Amino acid sequence: MIVAIDSATRWAGVALYNSSQAELIAENSWQSDQRHTVEMAPRLAAMLQRAQVSWEEVRLLAVAQGPGSYTGVRIGISLAKGIALARHISIVPVPTLDIIAYAWRREERPLCALLQAGRKRLVWAFYRRGPDNLLAPPEIGFPADLLSRPQTDETFFCGEIDTAVRTALLAGNILPERIGSPADCARRPGYLAERAAEIATRGGLPASHAIAPIYIRPTAQL
Numbered sequence: 001m002i003v004a005i006d007s008a009t010r011w012a013g014v015a016l017y018n019s020s021q022a023e024l025i026a027e028n029s030w031q032s033d034q035r036h037t038v039e040m041a042p043r044l045a046a047m048l049q050r051a052q053v054s055w056e057e058v059r060l061l062a063v064a065q066g067p068g069s070y071t072g073v074r075i076g077i078s079l080a081k082g083i084a085l086a087r088h089i090s091i092v093p094v095p096t097l098d099i100i101a102y103a104w105r106r107e108e109r110p111l112c113a114l115l116q117a118g119r120k121r122l123v124w125a126f127y128r129r130g131p132d133n134l135l136a137p138p139e140i141g142f143p144a145d146l147l148s149r150p151q152t153d154e155t156f157f158c159g160e161i162d163t164a165v166r167t168a169l170l171a172g173n174i175l176p177e178r179i180g181s182p183a184d185c186a187r188r189p190g191y192l193a194e195r196a197a198e199i200a201t202r203g204g205l206p207a208s209h210a211i212a213p214i215y216i217r218p219t220a221q222l
Contacts, residue, residue, distance in 0.1 A: 001025070001053060001057045001058045001059060002059070002060045002200075003081050003193075004063075004190070004192040005074070005076050006096075007072045007075045007114055008031055008066055008069065009096070010031055010072075011031055011032075012029070012030060012031070012032040013192075015027040015047075015149055015189035015190045016051055016053060023034075025158050028047055029188060034071075037075055041078055044081045058089060059089060060092060061090070061201055062077075062195070062197075063077055063079075063080040063091055063092070065077065065211070065213060067097070067214050068123075068148075070215065073213040078173075081208050081211070083207055084115065084211055090200075090205045090208065091208045092200055093206065094192055094197050096134050097123070097125045097131075098116065098131035098134075098195065098200075099191050099195060100113035100129075101130055102195045103191045109155060110128050110156070111126065111128070111158060112126050112151065112156070114157060114161055114165065117221070120143075122143060125136055125137070125139070139216065140216045143172070147174075158179075159185055160187070162165065165201050
């Protein structure tokens, strides 16, 4: 069993995945208003209880590594490290933008995966057919900065797209069919678990104590 933990942004979630049978057992996603510290562990415990799965059956942890909220990313990684230490199990860290890209890995169009970064800023990265094909390093900036970056007329925008971001994209001549719907844009912990299972088959997982958050900092001009 794999337990997935994602508290990287306001959109948080946990999931339980049976990798031996390729089956998603349980999944819980919600918007957390800076309450990750008090919400993550109880929701995780409740999920396992409802699924009637004990920690002895869990063989791997998956955690969203960032970028994202400074505090949120650290809460998720700290929770995963604490469980890993107590239960002697490994952690698979997955970049947050890769979780979004993994959900759209069969999309033929280039992807622009988005995260909210606070202060009306976004973090974004461009992909081609999933997380293994990152086209350029992630960046941070305002919607206008994103729209100024080179892109094709087919680029599909997905991830954390709220009303303000959707409005900015439409105002920048991005057609509605190139923007994910609200349900499309939810970052699901089930995809985090699936991606972690895929990574685990490659071997070479990092030591739990060596896992560090990923942060994207603005450049001077931003």
